[in-house]
Amino acid sequence: MTNLQSLSFYYPELILIGVILAAIIYDLTIHQSKSGNVGWVLVAGLIAVAGAIYFQEQRVTTLFTDSIVLDPFASFFKLIVILATIFVSIVSLQSGELKDYRKGEYFTLLGIIVFGLFLMVSTVDLIMVYISIEIVSIMSFVLAGYLKQNTRSNEAGLKYVVYGAFSSGIMLFGLSYIYGLTGSTNYFLIQQAIATMDASANTALFMAMIMVLAGFGYKISSVPFHFWTPDVYEGAPTTITAYLSIAPKAGAFAMMIRFFNQVLADGGAMGGLDASSVASLPWANIMSLLAVITMTLGNVVALQQNNIKRMLAYSSIAHAGYMLLAMPVMSGDSIYAIMIYLVMYLFMNLGAFFVVITVKNKTGGETFDDYKGLGWEMPLIGVVMTIFMVSLTGLPPSAGFVGKFYIFASLIKGGNQFYWLVVVGGINSVISLYYYFRVVKVMFLEGERKDTILQPPTVMACMLLATAIPTVILGIYWTPVADWIQNSLTFFIQTL
Amino acid sequence: MQELNTYLFVAAILFSLGVFGVMTRRNGIAILMGVELILNAANINFVAFSRFGGMNLDGHIFALLVIVLAAAEAAVALAIIINIYNNLNTINVDEASALKE
Numbered sequence: 001m002t003n004l005q006s007l008s009f010y011y012p013e014l015i016l017i018g019v020i021l022a023a024i025i026y027d028l029t030i031h032q033s034k035s036g037n038v039g040w041v042l043v044a045g046l047i048a049v050a051g052a053i054y055f056q057e058q059r060v061t062t063l064f065t066d067s068i069v070l071d072p073f074a075s076f077f078k079l080i081v082i083l084a085t086i087f088v089s090i091v092s093l094q095s096g097e098l099k100d101y102r103k104g105e106y107f108t109l110l111g112i113i114v115f116g117l118f119l120m121v122s123t124v125d126l127i128m129v130y131i132s133i134e135i136v137s138i139m140s141f142v143l144a145g146y147l148k149q150n151t152r153s154n155e156a157g158l159k160y161v162v163y164g165a166f167s168s169g170i171m172l173f174g175l176s177y178i179y180g181l182t183g184s185t186n187y188f189l190i191q192q193a194i195a196t197m198d199a200s201a202n203t204a205l206f207m208a209m210i211m212v213l214a215g216f217g218y219k220i221s222s223v224p225f226h227f228w229t230p231d232v233y234e235g236a237p238t239t240i241t242a243y244l245s246i247a248p249k250a251g252a253f254a255m256m257i258r259f260f261n262q263v264l265a266d267g268g269a270m271g272g273l274d275a276s277s278v279a280s281l282p283w284a285n286i287m288s289l290l291a292v293i294t295m296t297l298g299n300v301v302a303l304q305q306n307n308i309k310r311m312l313a314y315s316s317i318a319h320a321g322y323m324l325l326a327m328p329v330m331s332g333d334s335i336y337a338i339m340i341y342l343v344m345y346l347f348m349n350l351g352a353f354f355v356v357i358t359v360k361n362k363t364g365g366e367t368f369d370d371y372k373g374l375g376w377e378m379p380l381i382g383v384v385m386t387i388f389m390v391s392l393t394g395l396p397p398s399a400g401f402v403g404k405f406y407i408f409a410s411l412i413k414g415g416n417q418f419y420w421l422v423v424v425g426g427i428n429s430v431i432s433l434y435y436y437f438r439v440v441k442v443m444f445l446e447g448e449r450k451d452t453i454l455q456p457p458t459v460m461a462c463m464l465l466a467t468a469i470p471t472v473i474l475g476i477y478w479t480p481v482a483d484w485i486q487n488s489l490t491f492f493i494q495t496l
Numbered sequence: 497m498q499e500l501n502t503y504l505f506v507a508a509i510l511f512s513l514g515v516f517g518v519m520t521r522r523n524g525i526a527i528l529m530g531v532e533l534i535l536n537a538a539n540i541n542f543v544a545f546s547r548f549g550g551m552n553l554d555g556h557i558f559a560l561l562v563i564v565l566a567a568a569e570a571a572v573a574l575a576i577i578i579n580i581y582n583n584l585n586t587i588n589v590d591e592a593s594a595l596k597e
Contacts, residue, residue, distance in 0.1 A: 127558050134565045138572050145576050151583050155592040157576040162527050162589065165569055166518050169534035172562065173511055176541035180504075183551045185558060231595040 019045030027104025076488035156235025163228035167218035174211025219252035233313030242353030295321025329414035341403035351467030373447025503544035
């Protein structure tokens, strides 16, 4: 579709750009003490964008001369990103860390990240891959270092920028080889070129693919590109940590699924079908290995942490590993499993970080010592944190169990060669039980029992319940989500 | 074909130097310089493939966009480094180490 025709299908993004500009201009007109109002502008705007996406005519087509696509798969991820952004924006207004700072830019940058993620989930062109990764990364660098007076936040920003620039540089170098080997930046043309390519070029293609994986791996924080994760997650404002642990990961998974299905496989992963690799590259083995190392490292290192935020950072590495498990299968079922896992992960992980924010607002600390006896002092926090921890471990009846169940089921359906992944995944879940339940133990069994009962502020309490209730309900009744994902599992592909 | 190989060779050397720089330097600015080398190595690849590989103009466009994004990234990185300098009086990444296990 040509550029002008595409515009009429691009109105959700155009609304979003309008919201971002409105936020910038509105921020200029108000006093610092009222700059939080920009957050409500962003939330209202995002609800409008979500409505536009939801009621958009369902089309499966490419836009802007084959550089991005419009399909239900992209719309699903866009709605996930918007949901996470709305949660995080509302909580940011309550956060004690951000109290002394002007918040106008903060919300504007969040809006721009959403735009970058929209491009990320719908791209079918190498140029767009790089641009969208950079839009999201550059805004995240600023947000990670947003607390200008706080040296830990400064350090998080510095480490993020160094690792981020380095990984995306390596990815870019890999993309340049892919362009050289195939003569195009468009996924569909690259796929055709790879299918007809001489086998002698496989080594070069393999190297280029490893370099591209550096960029993807950095965004989803998989081993060996995870080094930035613990430091950035610990130093950044907790609201941003919560955001980085879900929204960019969802975007990167969408981009990865498209890339591997359309470029390195025959594009056939749909409706229960498997995609088969076009060139004889061992990428399924590499992905399995990466997934196993990622989740094992995340879980084992999380065991030794004393800071809850840092523990949750390693836990998010482990969860990236669980989602990566389903990537090598690359069937309709495995993509379905990744999508359902992302929905479940959104609620439970955001909720856990919201608890950290609430506790930090009250006590100023985020280590295990600060959580002693908290379950009796603040019963609401104790109960919802227990729910999130049960869910993150993956015990029934919770959302986390449903997510893990679908991932493992897709692996078993995938065939014999994936059985060992199920075993490793199961062992990892058991390891994670220890450190998740340590939080519960500290909250209820340690410290002095106090008689005063404290309630978190109303808005925080609402946000905690808004994440805790779906975590429980989706563990028992997940049919609506499953149906929604089933309908979203249509994406623009060209098969060979 | 001979010309293309020369350019690819130069780009590969630049890339290796960039990676070496990022890995060995501890000064924040020097690390950024290493990253710039990596990005420019990729740019040389794109333009060389486009010019000598008999391909379309996508490579040139890609290189132009990379230059723009590299500038944006450098601006943000320098702002963060200046902020670190104001608070800690150093731009050495090793000395910014409050976040350790």
